[in-house]
Amino acid sequence: MTKLTFGALTILTMIATAPAAMAQDVAAGKTSFNKCLACHAIGEGAKNKVGPELNGLNGRKSGTAEGYSYSDANKNSGITWDEAVFKEYIKDPKAKIPGTKMAFAGIKNETEINNLWSYVSQFDKDGKIKQ
Numbered sequence: 714m715t716k717l718t719f720g721a722l723t724i725l726t727m728i729a730t731a732p733a734a735m736a737q738d739v740a741a742g743k744t745s746f747n748k749c750l751a752c753h754a755i756g757e758g759a760k761n762k763v764g765p766e767l768n769g770l771n772g773r774k775s776g777t778a779e780g781y782s783y784s785d786a787n788k789n790s791g792i793t794w795d796e797a798v799f800k801e802y803i804k805d806p807k808a809k810i811p812g813t814k815m816a817f818a819g820i821k822n823e824t825e826i827n828n829l830w831s832y833v834s835q836f837d838k839d840g841k842i843k844q
């Protein structure tokens with residue numbers, strides 16, 4: 714019984730603190746995105762730079778940012794971006810898409826990758842923050 718109450722309390726505490734934790738993840742992810750900014754834009758009015766703009770990435774097919782000239786490797790990878798694929802890719806882009814022209818070594822830290830995904834995946838295809 715005591716155990717049960719404790720378990721319920723733990724869950725309640727988790728629910729109560731979740732929104733704050735998520736906001737923090739997004740903020741940390743924005744900082745992490747500074748590593749991408751030299752080559753990628755995201756958000757309203759984002760344009761292709763050295764790399765394609767990354768709006769609406771969640772659910773987007775690889776190689777489909779309008780007006781961006783992709784490598785065949787990226788274009789033909791057959792990937793549809795989602796959380797799992799992104800997390801695997803960003804650890805080691807050249808392992809996931811051999812022949813990609815994205816010159817980026819990757820991010821190994823799981824927490825940073827999670828935060829980065831929280832930040833990147835919040836933008837819809839128009840660069841607006843999803844509600």
Ligand code: HEC
Nearest residue numbers: 748749752763764775776777783784787813814815816817
């Ligand atoms: C030095 C420049 C550079 C940096 C830094 C960089 N990228 Fe890229 N990225 C590219 C290029 C160039 C491509 C296109 C690859 C191709 O066509 O082979 C790309 C492609 C991508 C794609 C595939 C997009 C699509 O439409 O298929 C994703 C996702 C991506 N990058 C995410 C990131 C993230 C997140 C970061 C930061 C952690 C990052 N990149 C850092 C240059 C960069």
